[in-house]
Amino acid sequence: xxxxxxxxxxxxxxxxxxxxxxxxxxxxxxxxxxxxxxxxxxxxxxxxxxxxxxxxxxxxxxxxxxxxxxxxxxxxxxxxxxxxxxxxxxxxxxxxxxxxxxxxxxxxxxxxxxxxxxxxxxxxxxxxxxxxxxxxxxxxxxxxxxxxxxxxxxxxxxxxxxxxxxxxxxxxxxxxxxxxxxxxxxxxxxxxxxxxxxxxxxxxxxxxxxxxxxxxxxxxxxxxxxxxxxxxxxxxxxxxxxxxxxxxxxxxxxxxx
Amino acid sequence: xxxxxxxxxxxxxxxxxxxxxxxxxxxxxxxxxxxxxxxxxxxxxxxxxxxxxxxxxxxxxxxxxxxxxxxxxxxxxxxxxxxxxxxxxxxxxxxxxxxxxxxxxxxxxxxxxxxxxxxxxxxxxxxxxxxxxxxxxxxxxxxxxxxxxxxxxxxxxxxxxxxxxxxxxxxxxxxxxxxxxxxxxxxxxxxxxxxxxxxxxxxxxxxxxxxxxxxxxxxxxxxxxxxxxxxxxxxxxxxxxxxxxxxxxxxxxxxxx
Numbered sequence: 001x002x003x004x005x006x007x008x009x010x011x012x013x014x015x016x017x018x019x020x021x022x023x024x025x026x027x028x029x030x031x032x033x034x035x036x037x038x039x040x041x042x043x044x045x046x047x048x049x050x051x052x053x054x055x056x057x058x059x060x061x062x063x064x065x066x067x068x069x070x071x072x073x074x075x076x077x078x079x080x081x082x083x084x085x086x087x088x089x090x091x092x093x094x095x096x097x098x099x100x101x102x103x104x105x106x107x108x109x110x111x112x113x114x115x116x117x118x119x120x121x122x123x124x125x126x127x128x129x130x131x132x133x134x135x136x137x138x139x140x141x142x143x144x145x146x147x148x149x150x151x152x153x154x155x156x157x158x159x160x161x162x163x164x165x166x167x168x169x170x171x172x173x174x175x176x177x178x179x180x181x182x183x184x185x186x187x188x189x190x191x192x193x194x195x196x197x198x199x200x201x202x203x204x205x206x207x208x209x210x211x212x213x214x215x216x217x218x219x220x221x222x223x224x225x226x227x228x229x230x231x232x233x234x235x236x237x238x239x240x241x242x243x244x245x246x247x248x249x250x251x252x253x254x255x256x257x
Numbered sequence: 258x259x260x261x262x263x264x265x266x267x268x269x270x271x272x273x274x275x276x277x278x279x280x281x282x283x284x285x286x287x288x289x290x291x292x293x294x295x296x297x298x299x300x301x302x303x304x305x306x307x308x309x310x311x312x313x314x315x316x317x318x319x320x321x322x323x324x325x326x327x328x329x330x331x332x333x334x335x336x337x338x339x340x341x342x343x344x345x346x347x348x349x350x351x352x353x354x355x356x357x358x359x360x361x362x363x364x365x366x367x368x369x370x371x372x373x374x375x376x377x378x379x380x381x382x383x384x385x386x387x388x389x390x391x392x393x394x395x396x397x398x399x400x401x402x403x404x405x406x407x408x409x410x411x412x413x414x415x416x417x418x419x420x421x422x423x424x425x426x427x428x429x430x431x432x433x434x435x436x437x438x439x440x441x442x443x444x445x446x447x448x449x450x451x452x453x454x455x456x457x458x459x460x461x462x463x464x465x466x467x468x469x470x471x472x473x474x475x476x477x478x479x480x481x482x483x484x485x486x487x488x489x490x491x492x493x494x495x496x497x498x499x500x501x502x503x504x505x506x507x508x509x510x511x512x513x514x
Contacts (some may be wrong), residue, residue, distance in 0.1 A: 056425045064422045066373045082365045084372040108339045115341040116323045132407035143400050150389035165321045168313045
């Protein structure tokens with residue numbers, strides 16, 4: 001076996017954000033990593049230098065990064081810097097045992113579910129920033145009210161129905177576990193779980209009202225993933241950052257009345 | 258060598274849309290595929306049955322699909338149905354020779370560039386549908402004007418600067434070719450090219466005004482990919498669908514004045 005490389009997460013400090021999908025993968029796999037902006041003095045200046053600069057090159061002869069998160073992987077003889085959340089999940093999923101082993105196809109099914117959960121994540125973000133990410137929420141509140149209503153009434157049920165059917169499908173073909181794809185926990189599970197958890201924070205009334213409609217997802221799956229030993233430990237630790245002003249925000253006016 | 262499987266693209270008929278990223282990969286690889294909604298009688302009803310239904314299962318024992326596009330791959334002994342554009346590109350890129358061979362890392366760098374181009378694709382879509390995909394453009398035109406302005410003034414330059422730097426980086430380390438990553442055409446190139454091409458259609462004045470600012474991307478790269486023999490043949494064929502009411506739409510009021 002080759003030695004375990006050093007993993008560094010490059011992301012904004014203080015919020016779960018898109019970095020959380022990557023933290024979850026390390027946490028449930030029990031593999032150590034450094035979240036440099038949250039744990040190292042001057043860590044965020046390294047993130048900014050690598051992920052938010054106008055440089056043509058990043059360290060180690062890697063191509064530029066569009067925006068955080070990125071993952072820096074240091075091997076004995078070279079270093080790799082990769083970006084884009086689903087790309088980092090793909091890289092880690094294969095290496096940390098977070099994809100099913102039973103078939104080649106299952107790898108792509110895990111990836112498609114994770115990508116879909118990340119699309120929902122983006123749509124939730126856009127409920128409070130429908131016009132421009134660089135403007136304040138207060139400057140696009142009228143549009144946010146409309147966008148959030150569409151999310152609650154049309155988009156959430158569409159996504160939830162998809163995840164619910166995926167769980168039912170896997171129950172039918174699988175080993176009775178509560179996973180989305182295959183017979184073990186994958187990054188499809190951790191990624192979908194995180195988006196659902198964020199929705200419980202951002203839209204508590206809406207989510208409560210939807211529970212009976214999507215019981216496999218919002219009760220069975222949500223609680224069972226939350227109960228995974230390593231995830232439980234992580235959620236109780238200081239490493240789990242609180243939701244605040246990131247992707248998932250609680251604005252009562254955007255929730256169901 | 259195992260026999261070439263049968264590839265079927267499952268997507269909406271009549272528009273390039275997200276299906277175009279997949280068509281381009283087959284076309285530049287010279288691998289045959291069937292675009293069933295555009296070429297088969299009742300093809301679209303198959304797409305709807307597989308990709309837009311409330312079924313728990315899709316044919317061949319595959320999990321549900323959230324929405325088109327999907328790819329159906331028929332092997333002698335089983336069939337695989339996978340969805341999510343970047344997931345399909347990943348699957349095909351590795352199999353059709355559209356990733357660089359030089360290093361494992363390059364595969365993930367190709368993927369990160371393609372994912373970033375697809376993010377821009379989504380942002381362009383949202384300029385004409387900032388509030389809800391299910392509403393008409395006319396019912397969200399005020400918001401569209403604001404969103405399109407942000408795209409033109411902030412987002413396009415940010416993305417273009419990233420692609421421009423990626424091209425400069427690759428020129429520095431590569432073989433002088435005009436590819437984004439590595440020493441051969443990859444799905445990072447075809448995907449980025451398609452988004453740029455769509456922007457030329459949707460925002461002709463804005464793009465013309467930006468050409469001098471991003472010459473590697475909007476002149477060198479764009480023209481050189483367009484000149485690839487197989488792509489050229491495809492663009493001149495009837496298989497290349499016209500832009501219309503899909504992701505890339507021409508509304509003069511959303512373009513630069």
